[in-house]
Amino acid sequence: MTLMRVGHFKSIPWIPPYAAHDAWPVTFVDCVSSTVIDLLRQVDVTPMATVDWFPRQQDWCRLENHGLWIRERAGSVLLFSPWPIEQLGGKEIAISDETSTSVRVLHALLTGKYGLSLGTWRRGVVENDQHTPRLLIQNQAVHEIARRRFEYVYDLGHEWRKWQGVPLVPAVWVYRRGLSSDKTRFIADLLDSSLGEFSERTGVHIESHRHRNGWTASTQTVERLLRNFEYRMNVEAERGLEAMRSELPVVLPQLIK
Template sequence: MPTSTMREAGLRVGHFQSVPWIPFYVGSEDWPVRRVPCVSSTVLAMADTGLLDATPMATVDWLARGDQWPRLGGLGLAYRQRAGSVLLFSPRPIHELDGADIAICDETATSLRVLHAILADKYGLRIGRWRRGLPADPAMPRLLIQDQAVEEAARGRFPHVHDLGREWWEWQGTPVVSAVWVHRRDLADDALEPLRAGLAASLSRYAGQPDLAIEQHCARHGVASAPTALRALLGNFEFELGEAAEAGIRRMAQVLPTAVALQT
């Protein structure tokens, strides 16, 4: 069967295209699957409407739907002590944000609830309104993740930048697991083998040649950040989740709100 036909007939796999996900997709253009572009905030709706067979899923969504979407091994995205790309940007110190409205980028899912818990329960702050979408006015604090966070940090516009990884670690002492790899429950185990093999090969290739993988990603997606800075950023993440990350998931299930109301 021609490769193109195999891809059309293969698994529909969620494809996250931001920098922290680079290690999972090295060489994925050659996998016998259909890559479906998505971000954390869209995965649940896409999964519910039958558009995905396997994908990374925001941990908060998996905690609500895990009976329908079993995990794919121990793969996921976790950070401890420092994320470097999950950041609250503010014109004021965090303890002065009582009652403040906070803008959030469109992509976030888990990070929104982590920040909600940090503000409300760690600092005892009232939260104004969560606003989806980013205003031009830098007077409004904002939560940015992944590439947007890296780019905003490089601009240096905000005097106060709070890393959610550090804030959570100081408070709870566990990593934050932003997403886990999952698959449809009704998939036969052998149907997942091409994806398992592809992910294992990708992680191995990234471990062997991280600079090459990062440079290729930057060229393909027009990322302007220096590859050396991105390699340092990726060093903050864990991709094969260990016991500390699993403890983090359990703690998140206990601490995070089950929902957060948004305004658009």
């Protein structure tokens, strides 16, 4: 029997969906949010960055109410800067290679909320550079905030909610159109089981993922960060999804090197 191929994110916000990692009878395909679209032929079911799913809805369907949304603050979708955000007009910004959704959120915030003209943004972050503003997500953001190197740190989940009044939805779970209902139900049941398992043995699963993936953040830090996220979409999250569809650029107009 051929196992279903499931996109596997190793980053911190995704621990609950993969809590019972070793018990999943599937083939995991390791990826991050920015690489999923390059691996679509290799997966049957996967989390997908919201902005990547919008133009692919004809081929990829939502998996019930499974997704990832931010309650108030993400704690791991962060803009680091030596200057206040109001002074970033025309400045170069370094962008994490892992991000798809948050780079468009930052674009919308700077142009729509703050009315700034944008400079050139570049992919890739030089770790020792303490002068270039940078957008980091997930593990990279957690590591950078621990260094305390930048005077100004902006949480994009919080900035978005203050502006739009709805939560930010970084990703949704999707499956390839045409996948049988028994297979999609099977994966949805695995996700439900993992969420339940995680809630019962949170510390155990965080420790397991820390050791498996070599994370430096403490168990307490990770547990605190995970309280910022929800993994089942509700009415409020659906409103956030529609606001993103309306406000975020499909294609970034400024040059990203």
